[in-house]
Amino acid sequence: MARLETFADGVFAIAATLLVLDVRVLDHWASYVAYAVSFMTIGIMWLNHHQLMAQIARVDRRFMVANLGLLMCIAFVPFPTRLLAEDLGHEGARDAALAYGFTLTITAIFFSIVWFYAAHGGRLLRDDCDPRVVAGITRSYLPGIPMYLTATLVAFASPWASAVLYLVIAAVYIFESSLFGGAVAAD
Amino acid sequence: MARLETFADGVFAIAATLLVLDVRVLDHWASYVAYAVSFMTIGIMWLNHHQLMAQIARVDRRFMVANLGLLMCIAFVPFPTRLLAEDLGHEGARDAALAYGFTLTITAIFFSIVWFYAAHGGRLLRDDCDPRVVAGITRSYLPGIPMYLTATLVAFASPWASAVLYLVIAAVYIFESSLFGGAVAAD
Amino acid sequence: MARLETFADGVFAIAATLLVLDVRVLDHWASYVAYAVSFMTIGIMWLNHHQLMAQIARVDRRFMVANLGLLMCIAFVPFPTRLLAEDLGHEGARDAALAYGFTLTITAIFFSIVWFYAAHGGRLLRDDCDPRVVAGITRSYLPGIPMYLTATLVAFASPWASAVLYLVIAAVYIFESSLFGGAVAAD
Amino acid sequence: MARLETFADGVFAIAATLLVLDVRVLDHWASYVAYAVSFMTIGIMWLNHHQLMAQIARVDRRFMVANLGLLMCIAFVPFPTRLLAEDLGHEGARDAALAYGFTLTITAIFFSIVWFYAAHGGRLLRDDCDPRVVAGITRSYLPGIPMYLTATLVAFASPWASAVLYLVIAAVYIFESSLFGGAVAAD
Numbered sequence: 001m002a003r004l005e006t007f008a009d010g011v012f013a014i015a016a017t018l019l020v021l022d023v024r025v026l027d028h029w030a031s032y033v034a035y036a037v038s039f040m041t042i043g044i045m046w047l048n049h050h051q052l053m054a055q056i057a058r059v060d061r062r063f064m065v066a067n068l069g070l071l072m073c074i075a076f077v078p079f080p081t082r083l084l085a086e087d088l089g090h091e092g093a094r095d096a097a098l099a100y101g102f103t104l105t106i107t108a109i110f111f112s113i114v115w116f117y118a119a120h121g122g123r124l125l126r127d128d129c130d131p132r133v134v135a136g137i138t139r140s141y142l143p144g145i146p147m148y149l150t151a152t153l154v155a156f157a158s159p160w161a162s163a164v165l166y167l168v169i170a171a172v173y174i175f176e177s178s179l180f181g182g183a184v185a186a187d
Numbered sequence: 188m189a190r191l192e193t194f195a196d197g198v199f200a201i202a203a204t205l206l207v208l209d210v211r212v213l214d215h216w217a218s219y220v221a222y223a224v225s226f227m228t229i230g231i232m233w234l235n236h237h238q239l240m241a242q243i244a245r246v247d248r249r250f251m252v253a254n255l256g257l258l259m260c261i262a263f264v265p266f267p268t269r270l271l272a273e274d275l276g277h278e279g280a281r282d283a284a285l286a287y288g289f290t291l292t293i294t295a296i297f298f299s300i301v302w303f304y305a306a307h308g309g310r311l312l313r314d315d316c317d318p319r320v321v322a323g324i325t326r327s328y329l330p331g332i333p334m335y336l337t338a339t340l341v342a343f344a345s346p347w348a349s350a351v352l353y354l355v356i357a358a359v360y361i362f363e364s365s366l367f368g369g370a371v372a373a374d
Numbered sequence: 375m376a377r378l379e380t381f382a383d384g385v386f387a388i389a390a391t392l393l394v395l396d397v398r399v400l401d402h403w404a405s406y407v408a409y410a411v412s413f414m415t416i417g418i419m420w421l422n423h424h425q426l427m428a429q430i431a432r433v434d435r436r437f438m439v440a441n442l443g444l445l446m447c448i449a450f451v452p453f454p455t456r457l458l459a460e461d462l463g464h465e466g467a468r469d470a471a472l473a474y475g476f477t478l479t480i481t482a483i484f485f486s487i488v489w490f491y492a493a494h495g496g497r498l499l500r501d502d503c504d505p506r507v508v509a510g511i512t513r514s515y516l517p518g519i520p521m522y523l524t525a526t527l528v529a530f531a532s533p534w535a536s537a538v539l540y541l542v543i544a545a546v547y548i549f550e551s552s553l554f555g556g557a558v559a560a561d
Numbered sequence: 562m563a564r565l566e567t568f569a570d571g572v573f574a575i576a577a578t579l580l581v582l583d584v585r586v587l588d589h590w591a592s593y594v595a596y597a598v599s600f601m602t603i604g605i606m607w608l609n610h611h612q613l614m615a616q617i618a619r620v621d622r623r624f625m626v627a628n629l630g631l632l633m634c635i636a637f638v639p640f641p642t643r644l645l646a647e648d649l650g651h652e653g654a655r656d657a658a659l660a661y662g663f664t665l666t667i668t669a670i671f672f673s674i675v676w677f678y679a680a681h682g683g684r685l686l687r688d689d690c691d692p693r694v695v696a697g698i699t700r701s702y703l704p705g706i707p708m709y710l711t712a713t714l715v716a717f718a719s720p721w722a723s724a725v726l727y728l729v730i731a732a733v734y735i736f737e738s739s740l741f742g743g744a745v746a747a748d
Contacts, residue, residue: 004379005377009380009384012384013384014384016449017384017392019397020389020450020452020453021392039442040442040446043439044442047439053377071382175437175445177439
């Protein structure tokens with residue numbers, strides 16, 4: 001598990017840091033907003049992955065393969081982010097908004113696969129897990145897929161509305177993380 | 188050994204995450220398939236490296252140099268992946284398929300060198316290694332070289348057939364990893 | 375906390391190492407100076423983050439979100455660094471110097487937010503913290519914001535003077551770090 | 562010290578893996594040789610840094626700043642490597658060979674600074690250090706600077722001879738590391 005976390009932390013850190021390679025032109029405010037939103041989105045995902053792994057006592061190969069699928073999505077985020085920053089307001093805005101949204105939706109699906117595989121019947125959970133924390137994680141994962149899917153489908157009507165929704169979802173996650181100020185185990 | 192693993196995890200994570208830099212154009216489906224196949228291929232290699240290192244009790248300089256050679260191959264994978272995604276169906280498809288195949292074949296050779304150097308006479312293995320796990324790793328390493336070499340040579344007849352074989356080999360590895368659902372030590 | 379540090383170390387290491395991607399042309403001395411100054415600036419920030427975390431006993435979600443904001447700034451540094459190396463002495467020098475300065479000023483603000491949130495009433499500090507070390511960190515964080523803000527505002531008068539001030543601030547931090555030769559806990 | 566090693570491992574792993582970004586054209590054999598030589602050179606440097614850190618019991622700020630200088634050089638290696646692969650045999654070959662050589666010479670100087678600062682009077686060494694290992698590291702560091710400096714100066718006469726010498730020095734280090742097959746502490 002230690003190495004799974006080192007590898008995962010590496011992918012999260014690299015995906016987040018690579019985002020800066022796509023900030024290209026000064027006065028191109030869209031690329032700053034895209035950078036900040038995507039960095040914080042990947043960062044909050046890292047926080048959630050951290051919290052998820054804190055409940056896990058053991059891993060098996062299926063869990064690790066599902067986790068690779070999740071990391072494959074997260075490492076992909078810089079690509080649709082660049083598209084969205086480049087194309088919003090130009091030709092291709094719809095495709096870019098769809099690409100961003102589908103990437104985040106599939107990422108949310110993989111987060112659920114990883115978590116429900118581990119939590120089903122307590123398969124991989126620690127024996128001393130707090131059931132309220134487990135239920136809290138389950139509850140917090142449920143709205144992710146429909147929220148991102150809705151924002152994605154809105155792109156067919158308006159790429160701008162879709163982009164604003166992505167921003168709102170990111171802001172909600174950051175705000176919720178900041179509110180929930182409970183102490184995290186010092187591991 | 189801790190630092191060998193941190194360094195190796197870093198190379199695996201960076202090589203996998205750099206793949207996204209080569210996903211360039213929307214609607215270019217080949218680059219998505221290439222990204223997914225290569226990310227999962229590097230990910231499964233990371234899983235195998237993880238399993239290999241779990242059997243190792245001590246390392247020497249020769250082992251570390253062989254391991255550097257292995258990491259040199261893995262860090263190289265993004266280059267032939269980009270070639271294959273760009274050139275399949277165009278001029279240069281054969282060279283791209285050969286470059287991808289030779290890279291993966293040489294990677295498989297280095298995996299075998301690292302493992303058989305460590306396992307020969309139990310040189311670097313833990314005293315409490317499960318002999319069935321050791322035999323299982325040995326058995327699972329044998330088909331890698333001929334499989335990738337065959338797929339590489341097929342490129343002389345048809346780059347497309349070769350690319351499909353790479354995809355099949357990756358799928359087999361992912362499927363096999365998912366089936367073999369035994370619990371991994373919690374280290 | 376271990377994973378927060380792995381993630382943070384990854385972002386620091388990647389941001390520092392990505393700087394080399396922007397060193398492009400031989401005989402372009404400005405890009406060498408920019409590389410060295412920015413690498414050492416990110417390196418000293420890493421040292422300070424290291425020293426900060428050594429005082430922390432536990433973390434909460436708010437601390438982690440503030441820390442993500444700090445890392446978002448640090449991962450952004452390669453962008454204004456490239457601008458400054460490219461544009462100093464050309465059109466756009468003022469904007470580049472402003473971008474560099476505002477990035478470093480906001481980074482200093484986030485450093486203060488992270489530290490004062492953790493240290494306020496000893497909220498997240500270790501019980502056995504040396505009060506002189508805590509007071510020393512507090513004291514060393516105070517001049518960062520006004521120093522970088524002053525150097526930034528100087529860019530309105532002269533981008534060159536501003537760039538020289540950034541260099542002087544970096545040199546002061548390196549010199550101060552080298553002077554303060556006390557042993558660091560071996561953790 | 563744990564975080565110093567995580568940060569250092571990150572810089573080594575990223576610098577080595579970034580080298581692949583500069584492998585650009587198929588059939589451009591110089592870029593393959595440059596990739597392999599530079600990856601193994603950075604890898605052997607990582608091995609030496611690993612061995613150096615294994616003798617260290619405690620660190621101070623001066624040691625950490627010197628270590629940042631060393632990492633600054635190592636993270637710079639991909640730049641002159643790209644120059645050398647691109648320009649050897651073309652105009653600019655001499656400048657490229659000089660840039661590569663000076664980078665490696667300065668890296669060797671920083672390695673010596675870090676080691677002799679730590680080892681002088683046993684300042685930062687473990688109490689139970691094997692004096693033969695300490696003397697062996699000291700001895701192995703002495704030839705690095707004159708070897709790289711000589712190969713660099715040869716570039717004034719012939720860039721090709723200089724490049725061959727860089728290759729020979731790398732081969733010697735790899736060969737020497739492989740011969741010296743003593744078991745490394747399992748840390």
